[in-house]
Amino acid sequence: MLSRFFTWMTVSRACLGFLLFFFCSSILSLPVYAGDQKLAKTNVGAKRYRTRVENFQELNETYSPSRLEDIWGVRGKRNKFTVLAETGATMAVFAYVGHGVNIGRFIDRDKMVELSYFNAKFSGQASRQSISLLSSRLRWFLGNSFNLGLGTGVRQLQFGKSAEIDHTGVIYRGTGSSALIGGTLGNRWQWGYTSFGCDWLGVDLPVYSWDVRGTQIDELGKQKDAVSQGISDEVARYVKKINLTLFKVQLGWSF
DSSP: OHHHHHHHHHHHHHHHHHHHHHHHHHHHHHHHHHHHHHHHHHHHHHHHHHHHHHHHHHHHHHHOTTSSSOTTOOBTTTBOEEEEEEEEEEESSSEEEEEEEEEEEEEETTEEEEEEEEEEEEEOSSEEEEEEEEEEEEEEEOSSSEEEEEEEEEEEEEEEEEEEETTEEEEEEEEEEEEEEEEEEEEEEEETTEEEEEEEEEEEEEEEEEEEEEEEEETTSOBOHHHHHHHHHHHHHHTTSOEEEEEEEEEEEEO
16 A cells, blocks of 8 residues: 555656646746747838838939939930920020020930020011021030030021112112020929920120121112122121020920
């Protein structure tokens, strides 16, 4: 009997020890498992937070007004070419209001090359004048939209006047061409496929002139050479005058 009691006590102690060991092991393992799960959740949250921050920074860099490439458009990245219709005032010998076309291509986001043609005419009761200007420029964007353009051009002046001298109808005609160098100051904006700009001031200086002619013809179709020479001299002075461009508005497409 006594031996059975000791045997039962030994087995009970062994079972109790095993249960106590299993219970302690379970209790000790719970904080470790919970800590790992909490750490995993923290890592996932941190990754999502970093992704959101990176997306916000990318969005901010694209649309921030503090950057040069703002919401009005990214020059030289999406849109490489511009085709603009332009109208404005120009003044050489006379003051004109005319129109033309401007074609440009971006070299990079801060520089573009362009070719423009501008024509203006003035007609009165007894006179008519016209100016044609073909120019090419390199335009630098010094700020968000403000730009400076430098280049060369060719200008042709034509004018005619009718009068009556000694009861005879007389027509004065003159024409002359000159090469120009000059620059412009303006602003240019883009949004989507639309481009709008304005050249506030343009100055072109004549450096060379050619094809200068002047004639006087009476109503009988007779040309008077002596007077024609005087008209030619006057035209030669006209083609050497500075060309000013004021408030030229440009509107068109960007693609």
